[in-house]
Amino acid sequence: xxxxxxxxxxxxxxxxxxxxxxxxxxxxxxxxxxxxxxxxxxxxxxxxxxxxxxxxxxxxxxxxxxxxxxxxxxxxxxxxxxxxxxxxxxxxxxxxxxxxxxxxxxxxxxxxxxxxxxxxxxxxxxxxxxxxxxxxxxxxxxxxxxxxxxxxxxxxxxxxxxxxxxxxxxxxxxxxxxxxxxxxxxxxxxxxxxxxxxxxxxxxxxxxxxxxxxxxxxxxxxxx
Amino acid sequence: xxxxxxxxxxxxxxxxxxxxxxxxxxxxxxxxxxxxxxxxxxxxxxxxxxxxxxxxxxxxxxxxxxxxxxxxxxxxxxxxxxxxxxxxxxxxxxxxxxxxxxxxxxxxxxxxxxxxxxxxxxxxxxxxxxxxxxxxxxxxxxxxxxxxxxxxxxxxxxxxxxxxxxxxxxxxxxxxxxxxxxxxxxxxxxxxxxxxxxxxxxxxxxxxxxxxxxxxxxxxxxxxxxxxxxxxxxxxxxxxxxxxxxxxxxxxxxxxxxxxxxxxxxxxxxxxxxxxxxxxxxxxxxxxxxxxxxxxxxxx
Numbered sequence: 001x002x003x004x005x006x007x008x009x010x011x012x013x014x015x016x017x018x019x020x021x022x023x024x025x026x027x028x029x030x031x032x033x034x035x036x037x038x039x040x041x042x043x044x045x046x047x048x049x050x051x052x053x054x055x056x057x058x059x060x061x062x063x064x065x066x067x068x069x070x071x072x073x074x075x076x077x078x079x080x081x082x083x084x085x086x087x088x089x090x091x092x093x094x095x096x097x098x099x100x101x102x103x104x105x106x107x108x109x110x111x112x113x114x115x116x117x118x119x120x121x122x123x124x125x126x127x128x129x130x131x132x133x134x135x136x137x138x139x140x141x142x143x144x145x146x147x148x149x150x151x152x153x154x155x156x157x158x159x160x161x162x163x164x165x166x167x168x169x170x171x172x173x174x175x176x177x178x179x180x181x182x183x184x185x186x187x188x189x190x191x192x193x194x195x196x197x198x199x200x201x202x203x204x205x206x207x208x209x210x211x212x213x214x215x216x217x218x219x220x221x222x223x224x
Numbered sequence: 225x226x227x228x229x230x231x232x233x234x235x236x237x238x239x240x241x242x243x244x245x246x247x248x249x250x251x252x253x254x255x256x257x258x259x260x261x262x263x264x265x266x267x268x269x270x271x272x273x274x275x276x277x278x279x280x281x282x283x284x285x286x287x288x289x290x291x292x293x294x295x296x297x298x299x300x301x302x303x304x305x306x307x308x309x310x311x312x313x314x315x316x317x318x319x320x321x322x323x324x325x326x327x328x329x330x331x332x333x334x335x336x337x338x339x340x341x342x343x344x345x346x347x348x349x350x351x352x353x354x355x356x357x358x359x360x361x362x363x364x365x366x367x368x369x370x371x372x373x374x375x376x377x378x379x380x381x382x383x384x385x386x387x388x389x390x391x392x393x394x395x396x397x398x399x400x401x402x403x404x405x406x407x408x409x410x411x412x413x414x415x416x417x418x419x420x421x422x423x424x425x426x427x428x429x430x431x432x433x434x435x436x437x438x439x440x441x442x443x444x445x446x447x448x449x450x451x452x453x454x455x456x457x458x459x460x461x462x463x464x465x466x467x468x469x470x471x472x473x474x475x476x477x478x479x480x481x482x483x484x485x486x487x488x489x490x491x492x493x494x495x496x497x498x499x500x501x502x503x504x505x506x507x508x509x510x511x512x513x514x515x516x517x518x519x520x521x522x523x524x
Contacts, residue, residue: 083430093430094415175427178387178416179409190418193305194389195312 006198007205017179022210025183028096028170029163032103037156040108044115045145049123059116065109070102074169077102081173094175099183102169107159114158118151119144153222157215164211184210270299271489274311274319276391277420279466280304282440284519287509288502295501296492306390306420314338314471317483321490322469325391330467338477340470340487346497347506347521348465351395353456354425354442354449355381355434363434368459370403377405380413382433386424387416391464396436399461428452438464440510440518465522468494 010018047058080087081098092098123144130140145152167185174181176190184207191200279285280302289300303313307326311333313319323346324330330343353363353372361379366372376383385407386393400406407414417427421441428435429449442454456462473485496502503521510518 094427175415176418178418180415182418186418190388192309193418194308195315196308196389197312 003198003201004205007202007209010199010202011206011209020179021182021184021187022206024096024181025164025185025207026210028099028103028183029160032100032107032163033156033160035100036104036107036111036159037152039104040111040159041115041145041152041155042141044112045119045141045148047112048116048119049127049140049144059113062109062113062116066113068106068109069168070106070166071168071172073106074102074172077105077169077173093173094177094181096174096181099170099174099181102173103163103166106166106169107162110162111155111159114155115148115152118155119148122147150222153218157218157222160214161211164207268297268299269486269489270301271486271493272301272303272313272318272320273323273493274303274305274309274313274321275323276307276310276325276466277304277422278325278392278438278441278464279323281420281422282438282444282518283513284440284506284509288505291501291505292493292496296496298489298492300493306386306388306392307394308389314469315477317471317478317481317485320471320486321493322471323466324469325464325466326394327465328394329389329391330469333469336475336477338472338475340472340490341468341494344468344494345465345522346468347519348463349519350439350457351392351436351462351464352439352442352454353434353436353462354428354452355455356432356451357453359455361434364455366456366459369399369436369456369461372456372459373399373403374405376434377403377407380411382413382415382431383407384424384428384431384433384435385414385416386421387418388420390420392421392436392438395464399436402461425449425452443510443514443518468497470494 011022047055047062077098078093079085081090081093081101082088083091083093092101126144126147127140130143135143165185167189170176170181170183171186171189174183174186176182176186182190184203188200188203188207191197191203273285275285281304285300285302285304289302293299303310303319305313307324307329310319310322310324311329314322314333315336315338322333327343333339334343351369353369355361355363361372361375361381363372363375366375385396409416415427415431415433417424419427421437422445424435425437425442425445426448427433429451432451434455435452439454439457442449470487470490471485473483473487478485503523506519506521507517510516
């Protein structure tokens with residue numbers, strides 16, 4: 001209880017550094033969730049309804065990538081974008097942008113895989129009806145996506161949750177740089193490493209509160 | 225066909241794991257008998273040493289501890305982190321002895337009654353300032369570290385800071401203070417990474433930035449740091465003093481908790497580190513690996 005009080009106090013104190021950390025955390029999580037959803041949801045739905053040879057293999061690869069360890073994603077992005085790496089000319093090492101890149105690599109398979117299994121159930125009946133009245137496949141995917149919209153909210157929340165809770169990849173590519181790329185999870189790790197356990201717990205409480213708020217805001221759309 | 229193969233594979237795995245279990249219990253019972261026969265002397269409880277990354281990353285402990293084990297029979301579990309967390313471990317009852325390097329934090333630790341010993345300045349080494357070889361802030365010409373820092377700030381050249389309350393970070397803050405400038409942490413050029421020495425050096429290398437580091441860690445990582453080199457060393461404000469502190473088992477904070485401090489082990493370690501043998505070993509360290517002495521013991 002004392003820690004929750006401290007967390008709220010910390011947030012209300014308007015500390016410049018804390019505000020930056022919260023802002024960076026939200027920017028990173030929202031952008032990576034949106035980008036991953038734009039990529040992952042349509043592909044996932046297409047995968048869910050289509051029947052073709054090799055679908056099993058694609059689904060298995062997707063499911064494997066759903067369990068991709070964050071540090072592995074971080075390492076891949078790090079090796080690609082470091083200044084001597086093949087994409088080094090982008091010069092985005094240790095920035096919020098590269099953190100989003102790593103997150104998209106992590107979350108897109110999760111969103112794809114969940115969208116595929118969510119749409120698979122509804123796909124059969126809908127495809128038959130749609131075929132009957134002569135709707136093209138692209139139109140069918142659109143209809144199916146509308147049909148699955150409530151599930152998508154839940155899926156996006158999973159993606160957001162994974163993104164906001166992530167520490168390994170973002171500290172590897174983002175560098176946990178104060179006032180620039182520090183996010184809540186890396187700040188918690190750092191405060192613990194400094195021996196400031198109280199601040200670390202307060203930050204943890206604040207992170208949980210933010211997650212709770214986001215989930216509460218999304219809840220009505222999800223249950224629809 | 226595929227299903228059959230999978231089933232066969234699973235069966236094989238199960239057989240092997242069963243076999244492995246059996247093998248394990250056999251060796252376990254065997255070793256149990258052995259230790260029963262040999263248990264003349266009770267096994268000494270391992271010493272928990274909390275220390276800074278600079279001592280561990282430089283390889284000094286890996287080099288010393290086998291000798292210590294041979295002489296005293298103690299195993300040492302090393303938790304290597306910044307001075308801040310090392311002291312944090314000790315305050316949580318999770319360390320028996322400290323080898324750290326931040327005067328201010330050590331003094332607080334002693335004042336709070338956590339130390340069983342006085343602050344024993346035990347050995348020192350030197351910090352160096354590394355940076356890109358073209359030296360945009362021209363610090364190679366600086367008289368000391370403070371002037372070098374002033375030049376870096378004036379030029380606005382990228383500078384990577386530990387930013388983790390470690391001894392090295394404290395040293396950096398002291399130098400900024402004596403330089404008479406406080407870097408604006410939100411400025412583009414000041415990069416506070418909140419990380420250990422090795423990681424900080426990697427980031428400085430990646431960003432082609434200036435960085436202050438203990439010499440030992442830099443030398444041990446030199447091969448993987450092509451973009452930076454030592455630009456300023458051996459100034460009188462760059463000495464780095466390490467202390468050995470035993471944790472006080474009767475500290476007020478431990479009362480009524482499960483904290484069990486291995487004082488015997490801690491004292492044995494502190495005593496051994498001051499022995500003639502350890503002093504010689506420490507003085508020799510670095511000469512064979514890097515061609516120069518890295519740590520200097522302060523004679524009591």
